[in-house]
Amino acid sequence: MSARGFTVIENEWIRLKDGTRLAARIWMPDNAGDDPVPAVLEYLPYRKQGGTSLRDESTYPVFAAAGIAGVRVDIRGSGESEGVIDGEYTPRELSDGCELVEWIAAQPWSNGKVGMMGISWGGFNCLQVAALKPPALKAVISIASTVDRYNDDIHYKDGTHLSAQLSWAATMLGYQSRSPDPALVGDAWKAMWLERLEGEPFFLEEWLAHPHRDAFWQHGSICEDFDGFPVPALVIAGWADGYRNTPIKAVEGLGPKAKAMIGPWVHKYPHFAWPKPRADFHGEAIAWWNRWLRDEDNGAEALPQMRAFILDGPRPALRRAVEPGFWIAKQDWQAPEMQSFHVGPFGALTQGLPVPHPQPHAIFLRSPLDTGTQSGEWFTLKPDAEMAGDQRLDDAGSLTFETEPFAEGEAYLGRPEVTLTLTPHAPVANLIVRLVDLHPDGAATRITFGVLNLCHRDGNATPTPLVPGAPITVRLVLDACGYRIGEGHRLRIALSTAYWPMILPTPEDAGITIDAATLGLAMPLLGDHQRITVPEPENPDPLPHYTELSPGRTERRVERDLATGTTRYIIVEDTGLFRHPDTGLATRDLREECWSITQGDPLSMTGVSTWTCVTEREGWSARTVSTSRLACTRDEWLTSAEVTAFEGDSEIFAKRFEKRIPRALM
Structure with missing residues (x-):
């Protein structure tokens, strides 16, 4: 099919039912009035002009050339849109999103079928709007998002406080304070700016007021009703990003409605993400939209349920531009077979089920409070120091156990699990577990990690306080990984009570006593799979240059x-x-x-x-x-x-x- 011409509408006003005007930038295929087209909505608070314009201009012209209109809308109170933002993924934001879908479908240039997509905020709200079932919304593509706002976003993680709460609240305070562009809104720009400056909230106040998984976090978490989710969803993430659990959770919860892709990437669209290899996101997306917005019989519904890049022993580095590894596919995702490890009588991490020890192996652990400076950022935008560094510095403040060198390589895909018995010495304490690939020369790459506020061991809604001196048994599910440990490498498990600055400390620093004899690790084996090739983008430099x-x-x-x-x-x-x-x-x-x-x-x-x-x-x-x-x-x-x-x-x-x-x- 030859490329279709298109025009760019720099600012289109979309009036909502309450009279508020939202600002849209639209990439419109030629002759859409006579030959109506599907449309894709991306709905963000980051300014369509001067905010996300680089990435928008790398994608929406390609969609328009394929006969798909792109509609990039600023959320109420951001960019050139009127009003004041009232929070993150609020009922009003999602209601406005449903109105936008309805408006697009009613336009004379629209074929009545709309898709939504986005990364991060836009990846979140496209799932959340879809869950509200606007009739014209037929499919979504969600990148670097979550189905569980409490445990897999930037606020809390199994009851621990992420420092990213402050970082993100500060980011949004800065972003939402930015002025509209007078060239687009005219003389009203200053009044609009002053209104949002006066009315914008400091998001951190609301987030800290909800430390448990209550109705505030249940709102917008589509895991609350996977069965009611109505449309096909292509869910994409990167191993180097904080949102790595979402694709697996989505296919487990949504079943055949969801297709997952996990690459080696940071928090970026796959066609320009680092580390490489990249993926041809444009080709993936156009095929997805043509199937669900045009009813084209192109086989998109038969895509493997899981496609994942398996990292093959990458080394920690100041910049990880290209990751070693290979792509695999699983047509149907099944719970993986687990490979068991335990701590043997001489302190080594040993494959197999544990042999009962006649006596506990008690080890007191109280990590230095600054253990964790090699943790990297919660969500990463560049493949440099934002990614986890050499773990030897953090291992020094941790309790570690490791295997003998692997005689043969072993590949894993899924979420590892750790069980152990420990004794707390204060009413609240955190436990951090990292899995580390020890290279033959001693370099240490973080494979994955998990964190737990021990009061949340039985759930995040109604935590149970610890009783100092009373042993408890805990099960900790770590973040997902796709990783091969090579021949001659060792697997290390590292336990700590601190992971700063990523995880904020508990009020007391009393430490815990671990019974190493009870420590068990279950690793998710890769199992049956097909090696595949994922096409890379033809253009190695897809972003425009300013x-x-x-x-x-x-x-x-x-x-x-x-x-x-x-x-x-x-x-x-x-x-x-x-x-x-x-x-x-x-x-x-x-x-x-x-x-x-x-x-x-x-x-x-x-x-x-x-x-x-x-x-x-x-x-x-x-x-x-x-x-x-x-x-x-x-x-x-x-x-x-x-x-x-x-x-x-x-x-x-x-x-x-x-x-x-x-x-x-x-």
């Missing part, structure tokens, strides 16, 4: 004060200032973040994240500076934030948030 006005930079460093015992983890991410060659809009976002903790004092933990966001065009500029802070006492979270906005060099707005939030002690 005009660089000032370069970006990245810094990540750890500072340890040996006199005070204080460790600081520092992040600087500067996008640089780039101007769009067609619109003339230039943008820059600068993140400066610092986490601090002092040995022996978990209440010394602090986090500070500052975002500077610049938007400008010739003769006009707007800038916001927002700083978000988190500290704690034993009983409270101490949160604060401020936002200052500038038109040119003149300050036009300032606002401060400050709140003390009760801290759940379990």
